[in-house]
Amino acid sequence: MPDVPDFTLRQLAYLVAVADAGTIASAAADVRISPSTLSDSLADLDRLAGTPLTVRRRAHGVSLTSAGAYVVEHARPLLAASRELMIGLRAEPGELVGPITIGCYPTLAPTVLPPLLHDFGEAHPRVDLHIREATHDQLEGRIESGEVDVAFVYDTLVPGHPRRERLFALPAHVLLAADDPLAQGESVRLEDVVSRDLILLDAPPSSAHTLSLFEARGLTPRIRHRTASYEAVRTLVGRGLGYGILVQRPANPASYEGYPVAMKEISPPVDPVGIDVIWSATIDPPERVRALVSFARSIRWTSS
Template sequence: MPEIPFTLRQLAYLVAAAEDGTIAAAAARLHVSPSAISDAITELEHGLGAVLCVRRRAHGLTLTSAGVHTVTRARTLLHDARELGRSLQSVEGELVGPVTIACYPTLAPTILPPLLDGFGAAHPRVTLQIEETTSDALAGRIESGQVDVAFVYDTLIPGAPRREKLFERPAHVLLAASDPLAAAETVRLEDLVDRDLILLDAPPSSEHTLSMFASRGLTPHIRHRTSSYEAVRTLVGRGLGYGVLVQRPANAASYEGYPVAMKEIAPPVAPVGIDVIWSATTAPPPRVRALIDFARSIDWAPAR
């Protein structure tokens, strides 16, 4: 059997340097010396007989075409090696190992509690690592294997991952309970356009809200912008404006305790889908597949 001209450690160091952009950054993250990473990459290049990267002191590390190919294949080899180690540590049928879950902040209060509670209880040896992140920060992280699965709105999905819709919900108007429109069954956007909007300014929520108005030839008057879902509810509860939100908490009061009212939009607006996404290039290990299946089994109907 021919000798393998590289080690998993050499591959891991190359992948880390490619992801962090510099050898120094990769060394700091892995708690090793920069020379250890540099020497490992050099030895890997000698073993493979190819230049994998160009190293410039002021500009970091740039992969060659051979380096891009090697990093892509190395990620698969490292993933399979880790899974082999975990399979030997588990008993028959038991799921073991980490699952990194990314979730948009506005979805986290809806998605994470039933997922962490139910799946965590069923599979105690699976470590669920949570990252609340926006769509721009998520880009590339599923493809690189840094994130195993993510829960996102279907209006803005980075890359081309595998995906499955879990549920969908239309946006609603949030009003202070004392607002005269709170007594109506539905609210028209035309009745709101001259009022003060408290905009949830976090992609894709802000784009979705503004596009709803634009589709009817309307431009809302934005009084305040905030990236906090609960801040929108609090400001609305105080009567400082109205909000347009998708997620529907069971609590009909703001963080401060001010009562709020959720009203359907008339005519109805298209619902927003909430998807689970995962890598299209790497088959998910059993524990990730099990988490996806568990998410599909949950009744996501909002509490009434």
């Protein structure tokens, strides 16, 4: 008979919850038990391990010891495997079952999410798709920990070193009010707009990318407004309050309020920005996640 460890998966799950939450109270709320029960579980696990796994400091929360970090690192795949075991028991042969948490950069959501939620969802009705819109910096650590299974992002400034596949690529364009004289041309030079008011999409990495386009030509744009909302940029441009630099190209030629806008290529051409699907390089993805990645790669993206 194989050796059976003295610790339980539940104890490991509680330790991982504490590592992620940083405090006993928050971790207890996450796993829906009392703080005293969680503390007792950690003490039992320390005793079984023969060494402290956590350090608790009043007003400073809980941190892991080196032994605790080692246990958490190895506990994560064990817990993931145990969840997959239970999910697999509920599935018919060849059927995909279980949750997938999809991270998505906000401006990509209108392009990427509809075919995933509709087409992939219809093909695999027992897969629960959960959406988490997040900028690249907000995804940091969430892919590696398994909190987010797969994410759709721009190819720049992705935290960590995840696995990735290129889906499509688009160059940035200048967005103008439809009645702007520059909108009558085939393309727009950045030199022609640099002295105008820029409505900056201020969400990483979009803001850095936009500013880098000007910097590459020795230009400094005049920023009038900053907003983290893609539609707010389009609306302000539609009202004639400035121009925008955007990547995504919606089919609707009008702003949220109905003001017509025009998308114009930048001259000389700028390098395209890649849109990638990424997933963990340290956690072996379950079959349903692999199927979602394969499905995303098979789509002929209308924005590409």
